[in-house]
Amino acid sequence: MPLFGPPNIAQLEAKRDAQGLIKALAHKDASIRMAAAEALAPLRDPLAVEPLVVLLKDQDSGVRRAAVDALAARGGFRVVDPLVAAMDDRDPAIQLAAATAVYRRLLTDPDADTRRATASELGRIHAAGAVQPLIKAVMDSDEGVRAAIVKALQAIGDEEAVLPLIVVLAREQARVKSTGRSSQLVERAAAQALDALCDARAIGKLQEALAHDNADVREIAVRRLARLNSPEVADALAGTLNDNDPAIRRAAARGLKEMGWKPPTDETGARYWAALREWRRCGECGPAAIPLLVASFDHVDPLERADIVAALVQLQWEPPENDAMAAHFWAAQRRWDKCLEIGAPAVEALDFVLHTSPKWRDRIAAAGALAALGQTRPAPCARLDLVQQALDLLEGEGDAETRRASLEAFLAEHRQFNRRASEEVAWCDCGYPAARIRKDGLQELMSDLLAFEKSSGNVTTYYCPSCSTRRASLAV
Ligand SMILES: [Zn+2]
Numbered sequence: 001m002p003l004f005g006p007p008n009i010a011q012l013e014a015k016r017d018a019q020g021l022i023k024a025l026a027h028k029d030a031s032i033r034m035a036a037a038e039a040l041a042p043l044r045d046p047l048a049v050e051p052l053v054v055l056l057k058d059q060d061s062g063v064r065r066a067a068v069d070a071l072a073a074r075g076g077f078r079v080v081d082p083l084v085a086a087m088d089d090r091d092p093a094i095q096l097a098a099a100t101a102v103y104r105r106l107l108t109d110p111d112a113d114t115r116r117a118t119a120s121e122l123g124r125i126h127a128a129g130a131v132q133p134l135i136k137a138v139m140d141s142d143e144g145v146r147a148a149i150v151k152a153l154q155a156i157g158d159e160e161a162v163l164p165l166i167v168v169l170a171r172e173q174a175r176v177k178s179t180g181r182s183s184q185l186v187e188r189a190a191a192q193a194l195d196a197l198c199d200a201r202a203i204g205k206l207q208e209a210l211a212h213d214n215a216d217v218r219e220i221a222v223r224r225l226a227r228l229n230s231p232e233v234a235d236a237l238a239g240t241l242n243d244n245d246p247a248i249r250r251a252a253a254r255g256l257k258e259m260g261w262k263p264p265t266d267e268t269g270a271r272y273w274a275a276l277r278e279w280r281r282c283g284e285c286g287p288a289a290i291p292l293l294v295a296s297f298d299h300v301d302p303l304e305r306a307d308i309v310a311a312l313v314q315l316q317w318e319p320p321e322n323d324a325m326a327a328h329f330w331a332a333q334r335r336w337d338k339c340l341e342i343g344a345p346a347v348e349a350l351d352f353v354l355h356t357s358p359k360w361r362d363r364i365a366a367a368g369a370l371a372a373l374g375q376t377r378p379a380p381c382a383r384l385d386l387v388q389q390a391l392d393l394l395e396g397e398g399d400a401e402t403r404r405a406s407l408e409a410f411l412a413e414h415r416q417f418n419r420r421a422s423e424e425v426a427w428c429d430c431g432y433p434a435a436r437i438r439k440d441g442l443q444e445l446m447s448d449l450l451a452f453e454k455s456s457g458n459v460t461t462y463y464c465p466s467c468s469t470r471r472a473s474l475a476v
Contacts, residue, residue: 037066072101123152154193170216226255283311
C-alpha cells in the first residue's frame with residue numbers, strides 16, 4: 001500500500017474502517033470526499049456526524065448530496081439541525097433530499113426528542129413545504145412532539161393547518177371528558193395556534209370544518225367562526241342552526257347573537273330562537289316553529305315548558321295525542337276538563353300547576369282534578385270541597401247580591417258562621433268570604449275556606465282562593 005497515495009475507499013469500506021473513511025472526508029479530491037461520505041452512510045458512526053456536517057458546506061454539490069444522505073441514514077437528534085439547514089441548499093435536488101430525510105425523521109424516528117427537535121426546527125425556519133408532513137405527524141404519540149408540531153404549524157402560518165389543529169384540540173378536549181386528563185400542553189398550544197390562524201383568511205377552512213363528522217370539531221369551528229364578524233360567517237353559522245347536535249346549534253346562535261344578527265321570521269329564525277331557548281320568540285316565527293317547540297318540550301325545565309305551551313297556544317296548535325304534553329298544554333289554558341279526559345298522564349302537569357301557579361284559583365282547580373283522578377295531595381286548603389263549592393257559587397248565576405245571599409246560606413249550612421248568634425261575614429273585595437265577624441266585633445279568619453301556605457318559622461299565610469289576596473299570616 002503506497003504511503004502517500006489517495007486513500008483506497010473500497011478497501012476502507014470493505015474493512016469497515018470508519019476512522020479511515022472519516023479522515024478521507026477531508027481529502028482535497030471531491031470524488032474521494034464523496035465516496036467516503038457514501039461509504040460512511042451504512043456504518044452510522046457517531047464520530048462521522050461532525051465531519052459530515054462540515055461537508056454540507058462543500059463547494060461540490062455531489063459531496064453535499066452524499067453528506068445529506070449519510071446524515072439522513074445516521075439519524076438521531078444531532079443530525080436534525082444540519083439536515084433542516086440543508087433544506088436551504090442552493091441545489092434543488094439537495095433541498096429535496098434533505099427535506100425528504102427531515103420529514104422521514106419527523107414521522108418515523110423512534111426517538112421522541114429527535115421528532116420534537118425536527119418539528120421545532122421546521123417551525124423556526126418557517127418551512128412552508130413542511131405543512132403537510134407536520135399535519136401528517138400531528139397525532140404523534142408523544143405530547144411534547146404534538147405540542148412542537150402544533151407550534152411549528154402556528155409559526156408557518158398556513159391556514160391549511162386550521163382543520164387539523166381543530167381536530168387536535170377536539171381530541172384533547174374529548175380526552176378530558178373521557179379520562180379527566182388531557183395534555184394541557186397540547187391543548188393550550190392548539191388553542192393559541194388557532195387564535196393566530198383563525199382570521200378572515202381561515203373562513204373557508206372553518207366552513208369546511210362545519211361539515212366534519214365529529215361534533216366537537218364542528219363546535220370548535222362554530223365558536224371560531226363566531227369571532228369573525230362578516231356576512232359570510234353569518235350565513236355559515238345560520239346554516240348550522242339545524243345541526244343535529246344541540247351544543248352546536250346553541251354555539252351558532254350565540255355567535256350570531258353576538259354579531260348582532262337579525263333573525264328572519266321563518267324556519268331559520270325559529271331554529272335560532274329555539275337554540276337560544278327563547279320559546280315565545282321561536283313561536284313568533286310562525287308554523288315552522290311548531291315541530292321545534294313540540295320536540296323541545298320533553299327536554300326543558302317546567303318554566304320553559306310554560307313558554308313552549310304559550311307559544312303553541314299562540315300558533316293555535318292542538319295536541320294530537322292525549323299525552324303528558326297535551327296535559328301541560330290544556331292545564332296552561334285552565335282546561336281541567338281536558339286534563340281529566342287525559343287521565344293518568346295529566347298528573348305531572350296538574351302537580352306542576354298545584355305547586356307553582358301564582359294563582360290560588362288554579363292551584364285549587366288542579367288539586368280538585370288530582371283528587372278526581374284518585375291522587376291525594378296535601379291540599380292547598382283545609383276543606384277543598386267547601387272552597388270549590390264557594391268558588392262555584394261566587395261565579396254562579398244572578399247579580400252580586402243574589403250570589404252573596406247564596407254564599408251566606410251555604411256558609412251557615414256548613415257552620416262557618418252563626419247567623420242566629422248575630423255573626424256576620426266579612427267579604428274579600430272580590431266577593432269571596434274571608435272572615436266571620438262575631439257579635440263582640442272581633443273578626444275570626446274563615447280558615448276552612450281560605451288557601452294557605454306554610455312558610456319558615458311556623459308561619460301560615462292565608463290567601464283568598466278567588467283573587468289570591470293575602471288575608472293574614474298566623475304563627476302557630
Ligand atoms: Zn278575594
